[in-house]
Amino acid sequence: KSQFSTDEHPHRRFNPLTGEWVLLSPHRSKRPWQGQTEALDLTTAPSYDSECFLCPGNKRINGEQNPKYDTTFVFQNDFAALNSDGPKAQGEDPLFRFETVEGESRVLCFSPDHSLTLAQLDPEAMQAVIAAWQSQSELLGKKYLWVQVFENKGAAMGCSNPHPHGQIWAHNHLPTLVATKQQRLADYYQQHHSNLLGDYVERELQQEVRIVVSNHDWVALVPYWASWPFETLVLPRFDIRRMTELTAETRESLGEIIGALTVRYDNLFQCAFPYSMGWHGAPFDGQDHPEWCLHAHFYPPLLRSASVKKFMVGYELLAEIQRDITPEQAAARLREQSPIHYKSSHY
């Protein structure tokens, strides 16, 4: 029998943040694709769209008028998934267990310019977005245990408006995926007397094969256990537990890394690369949480081209995540992209 090769032989990798395995079938990437393709939007959006609910000065769905904002803009979601004034209740029957929730959902417009995406913001505009993530986390972290900052980008990710924007949902409970991560980080800390993600980033910097971009403060890499074909993790190279601890300096270096990563994403298939991204840091419970390390996940659905995505269906919904292209191959493809956006005149 031949020697085991990660590029050739099916194997499973373990995700220490979730406790789940991922099935990797590298030889499968050769299969032809005859299924659904995503509609490609190749029209260029205008900088202002009078029909857009998020453009400055326009009316929103509920009739309120947006201010004529010229940087970022935050408002309460008109169809919030959470609210904070309902009655309280809970049920402890093991087969019909429930509890009411308390929280709020906000929308954050990244820029007044309808035509841009995060990948196209200039450094100053990018700083405004990071500053808004930070100040919203600060504000909502005073009222709620958990503040989930995220962005759904692109129609393929259920985003219904191309105007550059993200969301912030905050509530008084730890959501399922975070509760699991909390437990796993704490277990590792107790067992190894060190920080899981801190240890991990060091090991990755030594191995280099899964790094996409890095600077003095931050690293973007395709994790060893990635689920989505071009999934990445943005990790700090210094000790930071929550978004609220960012300084002028680490905000600036973070802006650089997010710019460098999202430009490479767009360049990979020469399209406005769809993804869901979001931040995880220590809960706002007043505790120290030495087991935590602030980080962002990017989950992009595309697999082979701007129009062919990975479907998380049958086997994935019933058994285990499966992927074809290896994380090492994905990182190499992203790393070799130009640092200049394909739509820029300098490309």
Next chain:
Amino acid sequence: KSQFSTDEHPHRRFNPLTGEWVLLSPHRSKRPWQGQTEALDLTTAPSYDSECFLCPGNKRINGEQNPKYDTTFVFQNDFAALNSDGPKAQGEDPLFRFETVEGESRVLCFSPDHSLTLAQLDPEAMQAVIAAWQSQSELLGKKYLWVQVFENKGAAMGCSNPHPHGQIWAHNHLPTLVATKQQRLADYYQQHHSNLLGDYVERELQQEVRIVVSNHDWVALVPYWASWPFETLVLPRFDIRRMTELTAETRESLGEIIGALTVRYDNLFQCAFPYSMGWHGAPFDGQDHPEWCLHAHFYPPLLRSASVKKFMVGYELLAEIQRDITPEQAAARLREQSPIHYKSSHY
């Protein structure tokens, strides 16, 4: 403050099979949808397509020729995610843990007729499909610990060929989601000295509100903790742990229930309702497993119409599954559908 109402107030429900919570925001179903819609295929497929890799007598991608089959037909997947002749290896580093896998993947054509779906099979053809699920489970269960029978139906679920077919992946490890379920079923059995799903189906039959269809042997219902808008669970009303224990009688009554459920699915939005479905039963490890109960999950992506689906994105990928329509509302809508398929001349 008003009285808590499941139809009005955001709350979370606990899934005892996964240990995960689902955030329910019923008031949110009023928001308008301006995002991506699914392409509707309203052409009627021919009964035989000379370009189809799965039709009887045609050549497959790898050049092999299908027999002129007239009922079901099983073959090894030409681009299998698993194979059984690779080298063995594993790594125990907690941050870079991996293991090789052993298994095989097969394709099961449900019918020689290219134009049909499970919902349109006559009772005899449906029996052939169930018999094939059972005999494949029997065969592969002798060689492997886990046999995953599933179907991806429709382009929205990553299915690249409309010819009615499912898949069977078998391997010598318990996949992530099954390992979790195994643990939770065993815990409940130990704590309550009874079977979780057995107890659950009895309670649901008393409450009635989440039942879609039932007969003497089987029930299809929208579980209390459903993630997908019209997700259902098919449960037995008798003691059965694995697909291999089906009898002529319970196969027949199962065919009835699958027919009744899939016809209602198709009728709901008058389309070939997309879904991923699959079976879970006790592992093939020679043990008794009194904690297990054979059951099927149906995970359909559609939310509001044949062209608007639920996106499991941002918040769902980073925090917790969120749904708008309640399971009780979903069950009521499915229950009220005609038992006659909308494409049938008797509709």
